[in-house]
Amino acid sequence: MGRLEGKIAIVTGAARGMGAAHARGFVAEGARVVLTDVRPDLGAALATELGDSAVYVDHDVSDWPGWQDVASLALSRFGKIDVLVNNAGILGPSVPIAELDEDDYARVCAVNQHAVFLGMKAVLPAMIAAGKGSIINVSSISGIVANYGFPNAAYVASKFAVRGLTKAAAVEYGKYNIRVNSVHPGFIYTPMMVEAAGEEGGDATGMIPLGRIGRDDEVTQLAIFLGSDESSYITGAEHIIDAGMTVQ
Ligand code: NAD
Numbered sequence: 001m002g003r004l005e006g007k008i009a010i011v012t013g014a015a016r017g018m019g020a021a022h023a024r025g026f027v028a029e030g031a032r033v034v035l036t037d038v039r040p041d042l043g044a045a046l047a048t049e050l051g052d053s054a055v056y057v058d059h060d061v062s063d064w065p066g067w068q069d070v071a072s073l074a075l076s077r078f079g080k081i082d083v084l085v086n087n088a089g090i091l092g093p094s095v096p097i098a099e100l101d102e103d104d105y106a107r108v109c110a111v112n113q114h115a116v117f118l119g120m121k122a123v124l125p126a127m128i129a130a131g132k133g134s135i136i137n138v139s140s141i142s143g144i145v146a147n148y149g150f151p152n153a154a155y156v157a158s159k160f161a162v163r164g165l166t167k168a169a170a171v172e173y174g175k176y177n178i179r180v181n182s183v184h185p186g187f188i189y190t191p192m193m194v195e196a197a198g199e200e201g202g203d204a205t206g207m208i209p210l211g212r213i214g215r216d217d218e219v220t221q222l223a224i225f226l227g228s229d230e231s232s233y234i235t236g237a238e239h240i241i242d243a244g245m246t247v248q
Contacts, residue, residue, distance in 0.1 A: 003029040003224055003228045003230065004228055005029070008074060008083070009085065010081060011033055012037070012061050013087040014046065015037035015038075016039065017192055019088065024050070025223070026220075031053070035047055036061070038058065038059070057070055057073060061086075074126075081126045081127060082132070086116045089111060089112045089140075091195075092107065094150075096152070097152075097153045100154060104154065117165055120135055128173070128178070133179070134179045135169065135179070135180040136223055137162050137181070140184055141186045143238075144163075144246050166180050166238075171236065174235060179234060180235055181234060182238050183239050184246075185214065185219050185241050186243055187204045188215070193213070207245055209248070211243075226239065
């Protein structure tokens with residue numbers, strides 16, 4: 001029996017990178033998954049690969065009416081929502097604050113931060129009605145420290161905010177047996193990482209105690225644990241998965 005047998009999950013930013021790995025891993029562990037993204041070709045292809053256990057919805061996570069549609073579709077198609085993985089994220093331009101355009105700042109916050117609020121708001125009514133749920137909010141080590149303030153202050157601010165939103169939600173909804181945790185990856189090999197730091201991760205590996213960049217499926221194992229009943233007494237916590245990068 002899979003570790004997520006019978007569970008219904010929504011994974012945002014599921015067309016590529018870690019979101020795609022989570023979708024694959026969740027289905028392999030017995031879940032059925034609503035994949036959302038703004039890359040219809042990649043997203044639809046992954047849903048086809050995963051078969052009846054997956055459906056793709058084109059949805060910009062910063063759009064509230066779209067969130068209501070995503071939640072409605074999950075309920076009409078699969079009957080419930082057990083797990084939400086707020087994974088979609090963007091970097092924005094690699095510039096310091098004085099050179100950061102106000103619109104770029106706002107867009108990074110809209111996708112990385114505000115959308116996490118919207119996603120939780122969309123699924124909480126169904127989770128409250130069910131008396132259970134697990135929400136996994138993807139932050140970053142940039143939500144723990146700004147030393148690796150990469151790539152800009154908007155990214156750091158938005159990822160710190162995800163940590164705060166997570167704790168507030170954990171406190172508010174614990175009484176409904178809804179758990180809310182944040183995940184803080186370090187350098188993980190994905191299209192985003194390659195776009196930002198190059199194939200080899202630039203100078204990053206020298207700062208990683210385990211001496212290598214992480215794999216998306218390693219983060220998926222953490223997401224599976226947090227989505228499953230194995231983590232039934234864990235909420236409001238920061239789960240750092242960075243091979244020791246932030247302990248130095
Ligand atoms: P990625 O760019 O490879 O994948 C992100 C996915 O999110 C893409 O498919 C993209 O189309 C989608 N997306 C972007 N904007 C969206 C929007 N407005 N609505 C819906 N979908 C949208 O990135 P990744 O590396 O897989 O990152 C996944 C998450 O992990 C992000 O939140 C990122 O900030 C975080 N993270 C990544 C790393 C890393 O090293 N890769 C480290 C720490 C945190």
